[in-house]
Amino acid sequence: MNAQKNRFYKRLFEIIPGFLTWSTLISLILLAIFKPVLASIFVIAFDLYWVIRISYLTSLLLFAHRRLERAKGVDWLKKCDFAGDHDGLGYRNIYHAVLFPAYKEGLDILTASISALEHSNYPKDKIIVVLSVEARAGAQAQDNALMLKEKYKDKFFKFIATSHPDGIPGESRVKGANATWGAKVLKGFLDSEKIEYEHVVISCFDADTCVEREYFSCLAYHYLINPKRTHSSYQPIPVYNNNIWHARSIARILELGSSFMQMIETMRLEKFVTFSSHSMSFKTLVDVDYWPVDMISDDSVIYWRCFLYFNGDYSVIPMYVTVSMDVATGVTILETIAKQYRQKRRWAWGVENFPYLMLGFMENNNIPLTKKIRRAFHILESHYTWAVWAIIITFIAPLPIIFGGGLFARTAIGYNLPSVSAALFRVSLFTIFICIFVTMKLIPPRPDDVKPQKKLIMIAQWFISPLVAALLGSAPAVDAQTRLMLGKYMHFHITEKSRKKSN
């Protein structure tokens, strides 16, 4: 495909998600004004679809939760031992490389993350830590990296602290560029030590990611027994437990919501895509030429890169162990909303994967057409639904009644619409109780400096979830899609993490 054609199709695929979203929202508003009966029919059908959908998804959440609970009692290291050798690979010769692409995260945040590695039950002489700090983050960040290296260099097989230079040609200021730099430094070390790439599993973590004790054992086990180990990524359940008791309700709901979505996704493997902190074979990473250095959504686009490289023969293996991160929260509600909005918009910018994937599909003739259609539909549908559902349910559903006027109010559907919508909403309330149940199981014990009554807030917060979903769920997604549609590309904005110290 020549460059001009490529540019044309890129723009076309960038426009499609935003166009679909805006067409839907504007059409529904116009329909509510000019054809309130038709709009009401749509609203009722959508409400029903949504109630059934969230009931189905909530049942998947319960199953995923059950699997997470079951996995808690498993001694993964023992299982690794019992698993023996597979294709000449045993857990004793599997190395874990943990890559932290960092910017200006404080020493407290990085220390907690590295300390969690130290406390894992996997042999430390098989763990390599790579701390890749942005050079533009300043001298303090570099000093911190060196301090951490000094502190932990004897605790692991190797602790590499490196500085990612700013302004390398072809790179944007994105996390993927820093991660790629760190991975290349790691490659140099592995080459010098003559360690085979297939024997190394690389985990690319956000700077605030704290693994649980069994993480690397669980990862090694899944890597070991998987005959297509290099054709898979390994996805833990991301939870936001580091500061959840100190975060604001709005932020908690959103982060718990994303944990729940990830748990649900583990039950839908055909749609499963890597998200946030995850792991993969280092060999695969080198084969696909690392992370893209000019895209924001490095966590998901690496999956699609592998998917295209292996002609569709690439999957994500769910692991029922958790990695814990920080809730993006602020001192005030407004600050929290702003932080959450920016973070969710960055996540929603994952819609850039759609044009990336479509262009990849156009150039790849080895992936079956049905698979291409299915995956393209999944990615488009997920971003489209993300952007429109909460806006339709919260803001568009009442419009036929507002704009319908007296004649519409006299029709049977005008009369029935509020009661039918309310009845469907009541049915969906049970999902909130399930969310409360899973929340209470998922969160860590209450710290001593948090008052007992905060447990009640943990429960009550779920009742504001529909409004929060509309404001901070759909709106950032519409924003991101609109920017992509208009060609106003986003730049990577690091969500500032701050943690209140427990007494």
Add this chain to the structure above:
Amino acid sequence: MIKGDKIFRMAGFYFSVLLFLIMLPILLSYSLGYKIDYKAFKIYKTGIIYINSQPSGASVLVNGKLYKDPTPAQIEELKPGTYKIEVKREGFYPWEGELIVEPNMATRADKIVLFPVTREMKILGKLDIADFAISDNNYLYYFTRSGLFKSATDGSGIKKISSYSSWPDKMNERKFSPDGDKILYFNNNTISVVYLNPENNVAKEKYEARVEEVLKSPDTIIGAFWYYDSGYIIAVTDKDVKVIELRGGMIRNIASLYRFSARPGSLYYDEKSDSLYFTDIKVESGLESKRHLYRLDLRRTFFDSLREFLLNKETGVERSKK
């Protein structure tokens, strides 16, 4: 994936799809007012009647048949036509009416008031009442042969506010002034004013109210209106239109603004435009017939200048009152 979970997931997914496909036509037909006859494979258009009453909880009879729910009740799946609806509750007069049900439409009868069968009658003040008036600020005034009394509207807190008792046998009208401080009343030849606010009394008397006759006219008085911030009264007799000034102590300014060429019929004084609307009646061969509608703009009379003059003199007082 664990096999059992996969089976559950697939079963859940297809069940959800099936549930949606089954529920959607049911929900939409219900919402749109259609009824599906599964036995006859037919779809009917129906309508809804929504009934509510004050008080609620009343029984509803549709064409003589008791409906399962009391008010507020939503009667659904009614075939188009006219229905006789009765709303009954013990201790209240029943309501009945005919409501038309149109296809795919909702008929509302949600403002039905049921009146109690027995109402307690209460005697308010066992006084010899000539007449009474109720003010905007919820006071009841009793014009009695033993004086003027005042109470709350339910009759409580009754007290005498004036010993004046020479009320006319028939008061044609009673009007509270816009400032709420005075009541004017008139009969065929006199206009009187009751000053209710003691602060406005010239002389402090035993009782807080004072009654004063402001006009005795040889001509028949047919209307009287408050004018200009309750300081004046427009009096309309069968001969002319007069303005009576209530200020000035013993001296009272009374001016005739307009003389009618024929006896006026209907009267209306519009406060917003300070205009008097009236029809005059010309007597022809002993028969009365209305002729024209007139508008008298009181702002343009000489009295307007007088008012301005007085205002200029008393600006401080007027403004501080406002």
